[in-house]
Amino acid sequence: MATAEASPSGNMKTLQVKRYKPSENPKKTYLTEEKGLWSWLTTVDHKKIGLMYLGSVTFFFLLGGALALLLRTELLTPAKTFIEADTYNQFFTLHGAIMVFFVLVPSIPAALGNFILPMQLGAKDVAFPKLNLTSFYIYVIGAVFTFIALANNGLDTGWTFYTPYSTDSTSSVIWVTLGVFILGFSSILTGTNFIATIHKMRAPGITWGKLPLNLWALYATSIIQILATPVLAITLLLLTMERVLGMGIFDASMGGDPILFQHFFWFYSHPAVYIMIVPGFGIISEVITTFSKKHIFGYWAIALSSLAIAFIGFLVWGHHMFTSGQSGVATTIFSFLTFLVGIPTGIKILNWVATLYKGSIEMKTPMIYVFIFLFLFSIGGFTGIMLGSLAADIHLHDTYYVVAHFHYVMMGGTLIALLAGIHYWWPKMTGKMYNEFQAKIGAALIFIGFNMTFLPQFIMGSQGMPRRYYNYIDQFTIFHQTSTLGSYILGVGFLLIAWYLFRSLMSGEKAPSNPWGSRGLEWQATSPPDLHNFDHTPVVIHGPYDYHKPMEEFQLGLANSHNGHGHAEDIDVEKVSAH
Amino acid sequence: MGSLFDFMLPELKSPMTGATTDALMGFIHIVSFIILAGVTVAMIYFAIKYRRRSDDDKTPLITHNNKLEITWSVIPLLLVFIVFGWGYKGWLNLKSVPDNAYEIQVSAYKWGWTFSYENGAQVGNEVHVPAGQPVKLVMRSEDVIHSFFVPDYRIKQDVLPNRYTYVWFQAEEAGESQVFCTEYCGTSHSDMLAKVIVHTPEDFENWLSEQSSGGGGTPAERGENLITLQGCVTCHSVDGSQKIGPSFQGLYGREETMSDGSTITADENYIRESILDPGAKIVEGYQNQMVSYEGRLSDDDISDIIEYIKTLEE
């Protein structure tokens, strides 16, 4: 059997392969084969599930973004501008909780990852398609719980749920913790699915050394998801029980310890930061090679640094607690380990810049976002070094400096990478092109608006402006107002993006199967792809970044592997050695 | 450059605690800026120099360069070691309170601060301190977690409901500095402000004596009353004589050997714990016969008792 021989772990095998050139603008695609709302809601197709996640994430992003604009508007003046302090506290809590749990965590892995991962593996689907759909509905149920909380007293604890405030709060803490608890299972199941898929579903010829870096990143992310998320689940369960039964584990008056909650919480929530950013790294590696038409520089350095970040990321959670009163021993060790995680991140950045050297660089929109990413994320990284050093952190902890830092990392990093990914894979996902000129204007607005919003926050933070403040002293007014103005520009930028993507969906130009000339396996499928991704079993001889080799050598599939609804043009038959 | 840092940071009013922080922040900012500029310039230079000229552009196959990888791993590693060591040094200084520090008790609650002085004076949301002398704040919270932050002194410490935490600083000149609460604590979190008011030492003495001493005398006096009223003296002597429990005389700051062989320096947290949870740590040679005073003594009472114990020197 050809399939058995094609085992990637096997030795040199001779395969019968054919050249399959993807047909342009196919009539039958995953979008047209099954139609109607019901076919979407009950689909087990990873592509449709990915798009449903993308839709939900976009919805929550707009909700969280609207909250952010309201918060910024309130901060135009000290004291009350238009909402009360309690409302303000609820808004920043919800902004944080929605953006972290409903947007950033699922954004790249669950939305783009679901769509792209099986295609980059040459698989028909993820390992457990039904489980995949289940994860999506678990996400929806988690969202419903959170909405119940919204309608019912809201939540005012901050997204960190610190005890004892969260055990005393009169808002609906339980609904939200249960919501996030449920949401956690969605994340766990997605991670489980991805690990099994990457291990067991690789197309013939995809060895670990030929795995696209996007998949290395998703693999590292999945490992963090399965190791960290269960601890969040138990933390939230303990917090819920603390409120229901007065368990005492986090209650100082019963001999418990509120700081222990912070350990529990950050054991998940610090690695969660890497759940958010590491998949972004994957997208950057894909886009930067495609638009420089060049082999990635330091494949193994980038691949293994993802795993290194995933591992070291588990050992640094206490840097959120330098001022909390944790022991000096712990503080010292956490500070030291925190710096170590900076190194693999730095290695990645420098490898990407080195990839540009002697490339053939085309500044299309995804590439512009990569440049924005490299600039903003570097700033986020350097300010992270600042916050990791003990003496400086004592001064900067819980000020706007921290707020600016994590927005540079999470928004300047993850969200910009997500935008790069959406623009990069948009033709593949929808079969349509978007307006390149409008897209570039959008990117410019985002870049300007973002820096205008968050650069002043660095300054007012180190001047001493604490975070989560409804009111502020007069000396910070000018910084707050600049920041608010910037956030409006940012908002306009996102609206523009939504507008031209919507236009593209409705009346966009039809996209070719490989508009960017990428060597990635996902681009050897039609745009949009077939229901089963490929109409043949792809065979991979070269790595995904072998731009020095002609395109024809990437368009291979097992001979005689039509699945019935394919319509590839057979060109010729070759004998190729795969290992 | 100097003016840029003045723009970034508020004027430093406690160089003893903040000088390292400022220097370190300056160092990280400069190094980061240089590297960031290098990366950005390289990116933009490459994007222009190697822009795509035709769709058939050939690019060279450069897969990796181990020397380069090692270089740009080791140099940043050395840099972050410097940053770590520097930050650690500054932090140790923040944790090491000078021996001659003037002590003030701080109680944080939703949403305000109470500062208590040795003579019984209590002030809300204003802490008066002498210039040129280290001041130690011993802090506790009545309810949720708060955090005491003075940007001008570069100090910050969370204030906890179950144990004492402390900060210290030394303001060099008379003046005022802003105190913020930096751990989110509810509705009026952003109004939980206070001022540090620095007097010259003479003015401070005058101010302190002007303050009418609070109800029932100084904290130490109230503490003395309490230990008689609560019956502590039945088991704990105040003159060093041997009774059922260890004597209070010279207890504060004494190194005690526990029944499990460990040693503990009796500080505020230890005494408080021994009052609330007597069985937690037993001094070697004694039996656990005491009941918890939880609910019988308020946090203020316990602080008063500790103040009294401090006065009982050997």
Added chain:
Amino acid sequence: MANHSTTQTAHVQHHFVDGDQQFDTAKLGMWVFLVNEILFFGGLFMAYIVYRAWYPELFTEAALELNTFWGAVNTIVLIGSSLTVAMAIRSAQKNQTKGLKINLLITIGLAIVFMVIKGFEYSHKFHLGIFPGQFYSYEGLQHAQAPIFFSIYYMMTGIHALHVIIGIGLMMWIYVRARRGEFGSDYYTPVEMTGLYWHLVDLIWIFLFPLLYLIE
């Protein structure tokens, strides 16, 4: 991946090459899920370890309130059920549908016995006033932090019991499918996966038993 296969049979889903790939994938996925379970319980074990380190005498005294005899019986019961699950998998591998069904029934029975004993233990404690957290009202053990020990006890055994109940449900589902004759030597993936889950439940109990009942 390959869209053609000579060994395609009804239970192999379309995106797998063959039954072996499907089985290995499912097993890997299950193990990854078990990693989750371990860290989920790990959080509780962490709370246990921290408070045991803080209040060692509390744990010594409180363990005396737990009934070692019934704890040990429950350990035996659970190990027995692990054995029968392993036997059930063996029966499926050997095409012995009857053995599979009998072993599954015994396992369900033992799991129910475990829950009944647990129920008696709980109701005895409730009767004494040993409730978790702030509802604790037992006079016999007046340690200031006693509620914390019993909070941890109830959380650990409660979540474990929840897993046992889920396990009973899974086993009933497997039993129904076994009655329909769905399993045999060429396809027994769900039996094996449920078995792995059940062994993990046993594994957790193997640690819970000495930590809660025996250490004094």
Added chain:
Amino acid sequence: MSGQNHEHHVSSAGQLWAVAAGLFILTILTVVMAKFVAIPPPFDVIVALSIALVKAFLVAAFFMNLYWDTKFNAMLLLMAVAFFILMVSITLLDMLYRVDVVPSF
């Protein structure tokens, strides 16, 4: 993909019974050690946990088939345990060392 273990391991009934018998004996042993043999702390904990570890090994290796399975699944189990130990030990660095010791730099 597949291809490594086409033949799934089938344990013999004797093997399974032997493992279970071992587990029963160890359970009784651990109760006897705890209740009737006075072991001074901390060795009582060490003994009880060692017996539990042996039992866990028996279950994982033979009931859960890890002994015959691909090594990767065993590695997953060990990874879970390793991360649990990391979580606890680092947290204990705080919880057990709260009294600030200020070492000289």
